[in-house]
Amino acid sequence: MVAPSEPYQPPSEPVLVDPFHGRSPPPPPKRPLSPAALASAILALLPIGSVAAIPIGVVGIRQTRLGTLRGRWLAITSIAIGALASIAYGGAAAYFAVNEAHAARQRDEQAEERRQRKREREEDDASIINTPNVPPRPSAPPSSPAGDVPKDTVTTEIGKITVVDLGVGEPSLKAAVVRELATAKAAGEEVLVMTCVKAPGPCLDVEKSLSDPLLQTALEKIRIVRINIEVFKDDIEKLGLQVDPFPVYALFTADGTPRDAIDGGEWEADIPQNIAPVLGPFVKGDLKKRKKQFKPGPGGGVFL
Numbered sequence: 206m207v208a209p210s211e212p213y214q215p216p217s218e219p220v221l222v223d224p225f226h227g228r229s230p231p232p233p234p235k236r237p238l239s240p241a242a243l244a245s246a247i248l249a250l251l252p253i254g255s256v257a258a259i260p261i262g263v264v265g266i267r268q269t270r271l272g273t274l275r276g277r278w279l280a281i282t283s284i285a286i287g288a289l290a291s292i293a294y295g296g297a298a299a300y301f302a303v304n305e306a307h308a309a310r311q312r313d314e315q316a317e318e319r320r321q322r323k324r325e326r327e328e329d330d331a332s333i334i335n336t337p338n339v340p341p342r343p344s345a346p347p348s349s350p351a352g353d354v355p356k357d358t359v360t361t362e363i364g365k366i367t368v369v370d371l372g373v374g375e376p377s378l379k380a381a382v383v384r385e386l387a388t389a390k391a392a393g394e395e396v397l398v399m400t401c402v403k404a405p406g407p408c409l410d411v412e413k414s415l416s417d418p419l420l421q422t423a424l425e426k427i428r429i430v431r432i433n434i435e436v437f438k439d440d441i442e443k444l445g446l447q448v449d450p451f452p453v454y455a456l457f458t459a460d461g462t463p464r465d466a467i468d469g470g471e472w473e474a475d476i477p478q479n480i481a482p483v484l485g486p487f488v489k490g491d492l493k494k495r496k497k498q499f500k501p502g503p504g505g506g507v508f509l
Contacts, residue, residue, distance in 0.1 A: 235275075236272075236273060236274055236275045237273075237274055237275070238274065238275055238276045238279075239265045239268040239269050239274040239275065239276035239277075239279075239280065240265075240268075241261050241262070241264040241265035241267075241268050241280065242262065242265030242266075242268070242269065242274075242276030242277070242279045242280035242283065243265075243276065243279070244261050244265075245258045245259075245261040245262035245264075245265050245279075245280055245283035245284065245287065246258075246279055246280075246282070246283040246286075248261060248283075248287065249262075249283045249284075249286040249287040249290060250286070250290065252290075252294045254287075255286070255287045255288075255290035255291045255294060256287065256291050257287075258283050258284065258286070258287030258290075259284050259287045259288060259291075261283075262280040262281070262283045262284035262287065263280075263284065265277075265279070265280030265283070266280045266281065325443070326460070326462075354370070354372065354373050354403070354433045354435075354436050355370060355372045355373070356372050356373055356374045357372040357374050358370065358371050358372040358374075358375060358381065359372065363415045363416055364415070364416055364421045365421050365424070365425040365426065366415055366420070366421065366424045366425070366427055366429060367389075367392075367394060367427070367428040367429065368412075368415070368428075368429045368431065369385055369428060369429065369430045369431065370431045370433075371430065371431065371432055371433070371437070373433075373436050375437075377440075378432065378437050378440035378441070378443075378444060379440070379444055379461045380461075381430075382396075382398060382430065382444070382457060382461045383459070383460065383461040385428060385430045386457060386459055386461070387459075388428070389428040390459075392428070393426060394426050394427060394428040395426065395427055395428065395456075395488055396427075396428045396429075396430055396456070396457060397424070397427050397428070397429050397430070397454055397455075397456065397484070397488050398429075398430045398432060398446075398453075398454070398455040398456075398457060398463075399411075399429055399430065399431045399432070399452050399453070399454055399455075400431075400432050400433075400434050400441060400446060400448065400451050400452050400453045400455075401431050401432070401433060401434065401451065401452050402433065402434050402435060402451060403433065403435060407451070407452055407469045407475050408451070408452050410475035410476075411452065411469070411475055411480060414475065414476060414477045414480055415429075417477035417481075418477075419477040419478065419480075419481040420477050420480060420481050420484070422481070422485075423480075423481040423482075423484055423485030423488075424481075424484060424485065424488065427488055434448050434451055444461070444463065445462070445463050446463055446466065447468075450468050450469070450470060451468065451469070452468065452469050453466055453467070453468045454466065454467050454468070454469075454484065454487065456487075456488070456490075465487075465490075465499050466499060467483070467487055467492070467495060467497070467499075468497070470496060470497065471483045471495055471496055471497070
């Protein structure tokens with residue numbers, strides 16, 4: 206008996222698979238960045254490179270024209286930033302150069318002023334050496350700022366305060382001040398220089414107040430050297446003190462240079478209760494609070 210044959214089956218074929226079925230095609234490869242555009246972007250932020258960024262940015266634009274490289278807008282932006290940065294850096298450099306030139310000119314002017322003051326001090330020192338030391342006349346009556354200025358220097362004792370009125374016959378104001386400084390030092394006193402005028406006013410009011418106990422205590426062992434502004438105006442300015450407003454109260458170094466000064470504007474009415482709390486600490490170097498600060502004047506002294 207013959208076995209029945211199996212039904213015919215066609216041979217199996219491999220299944221074809223579409224890898225892109227249901228997917229979007231991959232994006233095209235990214236174009237490389239223009240080297241010139243990248244270099245221009247970096248240089249645009251540097252002080253010196255900002256200038257070079259402009260021509261390099263132009264090269265970057267040309268590199269991107271064919272479409273094989275990207276970075277066109279980067280190159281354009283770098284050119285703009287480079288131009289602005291160049292202007293800013295150039296302006297800053299010009300500003301600092303002008304400031305430095307101005308500072309150098311000021312330094313030269315200050316050096317010339319110092320040399321001029323040195324020459325004036327040398328001239329004054331020479332005049333001091335050649336000027337005889339004429340002692341003041343203690344027997345003469347006191348000179349009031351409201352009265353006539355004496356020909357010779359007059360010294361007066363007002364209680365514990367010594368008052369010296371420089372006469373019109375003084376050959377050198379600075380020499381006279383230096384002389385009074387030396388005299389005061391020998392007597393254990395401090396010198397307070399006061400500028401005044403002949404007319405009634407604050408100078409006379411202060412003089413009347415000197416005998417008050419408050420000022421006698423505040424100015425004990427003080428030698429007040431009064432200088433008449435109308436007589437010694439030019440010499441006062443040469444010395445480095447102001448002539449207006451007045452009176453000015455100044456302290457000097459041993460060589461006749463003002464080291465500190467105030468004027469009568471530091472207090473209100475010229476009465477002992479107002480004057481003593483200011484002049485007392487001032488002559489001792491303890492006046493901390495004041496309306497006007499001490500500033501050295503062009504002549505080496507002070508203008509308030």
